[in-house]
Amino acid sequence: MIDLPKLPSFRLDGRRALVTGASSGIGLGAAAALAEAGAHVTLVARREAELQAVAEAIRAVGGLTETCSLDITDRIAAADCVNRLGPFDILVNSAGLARHSPALETEEDDFDAALALNLKAAYFLTREVARGLIAAGRPGSLINVSSQMGLVGGPDRAVYCATKHALEGMTKAMALEWGAHGIRVNTLCPTFIRTPLAEQTLANPERRAWILSKIKLGRIGEITDLMGPIVFLASDASALVTGTHLLVDGGWTAE
Numbered sequence: 001m002i003d004l005p006k007l008p009s010f011r012l013d014g015r016r017a018l019v020t021g022a023s024s025g026i027g028l029g030a031a032a033a034l035a036e037a038g039a040h041v042t043l044v045a046r047r048e049a050e051l052q053a054v055a056e057a058i059r060a061v062g063g064l065t066e067t068c069s070l071d072i073t074d075r076i077a078a079a080d081c082v083n084r085l086g087p088f089d090i091l092v093n094s095a096g097l098a099r100h101s102p103a104l105e106t107e108e109d110d111f112d113a114a115l116a117l118n119l120k121a122a123y124f125l126t127r128e129v130a131r132g133l134i135a136a137g138r139p140g141s142l143i144n145v146s147s148q149m150g151l152v153g154g155p156d157r158a159v160y161c162a163t164k165h166a167l168e169g170m171t172k173a174m175a176l177e178w179g180a181h182g183i184r185v186n187t188l189c190p191t192f193i194r195t196p197l198a199e200q201t202l203a204n205p206e207r208r209a210w211i212l213s214k215i216k217l218g219r220i221g222e223i224t225d226l227m228g229p230i231v232f233l234a235s236d237a238s239a240l241v242t243g244t245h246l247l248v249d250g251g252w253t254a255e
Contacts, residue, residue, distance in 0.1 A: 013038035021095035035063030139182030175243030216251025
């Protein structure tokens with residue numbers, strides 16, 4: 001009788017997850033996916049009413065969740081949330097913003113806002129979660145939501161691309177440093193996903209046509225396209241995956 005290898009579990013029962021940007025879009029999808037896989041999910045975003053609505057929806061289908069309303073660019077408040085409610089076995093850092101403009105017209109305020117949330121806040125929150133895991137002697141999976149634009153360029157996206165390329169480098173360096181502690185750090189790199197953040201771009205017929213010409217599968221991404229990859233990265237199914245990116249781009253970067 002052949003002793004067959006056993007498929008590693010995608011279940012997350014007994015694990016605690018922290019999801020930022022959880023009130024809408026990719027963050028909401030991540031929270032729903034992790035809760036469905038059995039994790040206890042702490043929802044983080046600025047908007048308390050929206051967070052409570054997401055929490056109620058997750059509880060209504062049997063999920064375990066709590067909320068922590070804060071702006072993650074406030075390092076003290078973010079650290080307090082992590083230290084008070086952690087340690088967290090899983091982080092999905094989904095909070096982000098995009099202020100697109102031609103590079104010649106970029107305003108300094110837009111540059112600073114994008115870097116403050118997409119990079120600086122992500123850096124220090126990821127570090128805080130890792131500190132909690134190391135202190136507790138526990139492994140973990142830390143996932144930064146990047147973008148296909150973290151690997152390529154795009155028109156009117158010099159600042160956004162800068163933040164996401166930097167996030168890719170940050171993730172690799174953290175993975176190298178924390179691998180000995182059993183902490184994995186990866187990025188998820190979606191193409192254009194139908195979310196509130198993408199509404200303005202997708203509403204522009206020329207931009208939408210350009211996007212569809214680049215996505216080889218010929219459609220805009222949906223939140224559900226990311227839920228499986230997020231659970232994969234969070235679970236034991238990806239136990240040897242660290243310091244890399246998981247592209248969910250419909251073939252955009254295959255050229």
